[in-house]
Amino acid sequence: MSDTNNEARQSSMEVFFNGLVKENPTFVLALGMCPTLAVTTSAINGLGMGLTTTAVLVLSNVIISLLRHIIPNRVRIPAFIVIVASFVTMVELLLEGFIPSLYSALGIYIPLIVVNCIILGRAESFASKNPVIPSFFDGLGMGLGFTVALTAIGAVRELIGAGELFGAPVINNILAAISSIIGRSEPIEYVPVSIFVLAPGAFFVLAALTALQNRVKRKMQEKGKNVDKIQSGCSSDCTSCSDSGCAHRFVDVNGAPGSVSLAKNAADKSNGKKEE
């Protein structure tokens, strides 16, 4: 346990890439599914939603990290919600004022950022127990990971479901170019598979992209890179951790050796005490 402190001070870049790749909130943690499935009908919507969430996440992580010694443990969740909700209100008003088109496209999902579990999850598992700088990078990494995921899902759905990318009719342009090369007088028209911009398409694309990133990770792992270590801003083993709500409690197979058996021992001990 002597190197716990060293491990705890992960470099900022490590924390940043942890959110972006290793613990991508959408593809790995599967958090925040409601906006992921609902607003990604186009790449621009996904990007807008992702960046809005990132802004809120970074700001709330920083403030919560600053207040982490002041907020009493018992009322931490209401306190986090108040902080997050304040930032969401600010972002909402800013969007309404400056980017009204995005505001109307995202609709109800902007106020719903308050209850986005990525934000509360990072506040609870990272920002409330880490200094400001790592918390900032954690928020940025998680937010950008969310943004990348949403934009990717939105882009695929828009491309297949409407034949466009960021509003430009890409597929028809390519088809027109091909037709002119072959010498067809009438360009081939792309028929959009409109189920992809409807609700079922969101599930298809999310599943396909998650499978894809799992495959890429497995390939990278075969090459010897450490990619799947669940860090969650936590470096101690689960038995000595006070965070009982941690999603990765005792599931970190690559974590401290014997963490599961240690946990069992600890549980047995506490049971024994109660019986006494």
Add this chain to the structure above:
Amino acid sequence: MESMLKVSSNPHVRSKATTARIMQCVAIALLPATIFGVINFGLHALFLVLITVATTVTTEYIYEKLMKKKITISDFSAVVTGLLLALNLPPRAPWWIGVIGGVFAILVVKMLFGGLGQNFMNPALGARCFLLISFTSIMTNFDCDAYTGATPLAAIKAGESAPQLIDMIVGRTSGTIGETSMIALLLGAAFLLVIGVIDLRVPGSYILSFVVFVILFSGHGLDVNYILSQLAGGGLMLGAFFMATDYVTRPITKNGQYLFGIFLGIMTGIFRIFGPSAEGVSYAIILGNLLVPLIEKVTKPTAFGKQKTKKEAA
């Protein structure tokens, strides 16, 4: 020889009913409807059928090759899926509709859930609904050389004059490639019933409950002409005998099969009479497929020799 020496636990059922044989029988039973569809709608229908079947078989082969699994295309299940899907397409659909539908049916609905026996939904119907939602205008355009205008059910729904009943029963109406001819479908179904591949539990309770529902709620009462045109005019025969009876996606228990059929009949009635569109067989069967695990749970039979406890009996 080696396979005959396998020792397994009882019951030791010996039967020649292999998957391949059953699927071949289903394919043969679908031939009258297919041939009638080709005669009725022209050579493009034959082209669509061939390309859809070719796509489903090729997709299964490529997927199993890539995933290094046992190649199962010789069990004919992909052929049956392709054939059923093609019979559910409008006769003038472009070729790529068959290709996209075939790939979706095999890859997404069947293979990704573990292949034959694991799919929770009839692949052909899943693909048809996928196509229907994606390409609504193509999938509901039944115009072709021989017929123009609405399908019989759509005409009835709109209150227009429906085609002659005899035309509907023979199949000389517009519709998808395989659904129009009640006679050809019943011929195939009779073949399957006689050789015992399917039984009447699901189709019988399906059609019966649908008829009862129509009598009760359509507002036409016991109008025989109306009831018969509801039976013959849409995809009910194709769905009831060839898709609802799919071994994988129907309940295993006997009582469950009756329940399943009754549910399908009621849902089809609701979709056709109260819904916005004239047809509802595919959505009814898909919905029924999703409920199969629940149906099996509530209709689990008591084991032989097990007695009810007093509490349960009381």
